[in-house]
Amino acid sequence: MAKRWAWVGIGVLLVGVLTACSSKDTADKPVPSTKATTTPKPTATASRAWYQDYDPAHFATDVRRYAKQAGVNPQLLMAILYAESYKPHDPKFERQWAEVDSNPAFGIANMHKPAFDETKRGRDFAKRRWEELPDNPALAIEAAAWHLHDLARRLPAKRADLYTKDELLALGYNAGGGNMRIFARGRTAGTQAQSYLGKIHKYWTQSAGALKS
Structure with a gap:
């Protein structure tokens, strides 16, 4: 989930990460999928990888589909994807950053491993792995939708x-x-959480428009 990265100086740090990881060929290979996933909606730049022209609106079909299955508001799910789009979603970058981040988040919904492993229990994607999320936007959206479903039950x-x-x-x-x-009982959210909520409000109208595409 959204954990703000310290982007100041990230270029210097990433150079070291890229050098350290250059010999780890297997780290850059997508994890084989055991289940067919939804193909991202083609765009005008279809020749480019999806993460090189990333816009959550490209995945409106998946957002509508999985939000309906999980019984959550698709506009909320889309707004979360926009709020989580602040960092690059290049799968190679995510895996290399995980080499130096003690608590990394994977995929376009920025999900941490404990949240993913808890959410997948008893679900259609129960056999999927958190490590697949950087390569599989549809799986990331599905997991995020069901995580919201589980939060609603709490x-x-x-x-x-x-x-x-x-x-x-x-x-x-x-x-x-x-x-x-705690917030539901009336306590005001702290600065970081309130800032995140501000992003949700910022992207709310845009998310509604994206879902109509």
Whole structure:
């Protein structure tokens, strides 16, 4: 999930990472998939890799599909993808960054391994691996949708009116289910969580438009 990277000086650090990882050929190879996934919607730059012209709107079909399956608001799911688009989603870059990040997040929804492993239990993608997320946007969207579904089930029956349900789910996606429940009871989110919620609001209208494409 959204963990703001310290981008200042990232070029210098990444040069060292690329050098250290240059001999690890297998780290750059996509993990074989055991299940067919949805093909991203073709764009005007179809000759380029999807992550070289990344826009969450290109995956509107997957967002609508998996949001419906999980029973969550597709506009919220799309807004989360926009909020998480601040970093490059080149699979090679993600794996190399994981070499120096003690708690990396993978895929276009920036999901951490514990969240993915918990979410996949009993689901159609139960046999899939977190390590597949950088190469598989559809799997990342599916996992994010069901994670939101699970967060919704953890909301208390009686909630304060400080935040809407979708706002609470966005806060839970960013700050965790435990903090989400605290916010649901009326406590104001901290600076980082509130900043994330601000991004959701920023992309809300744009997300609605993307889903119509």
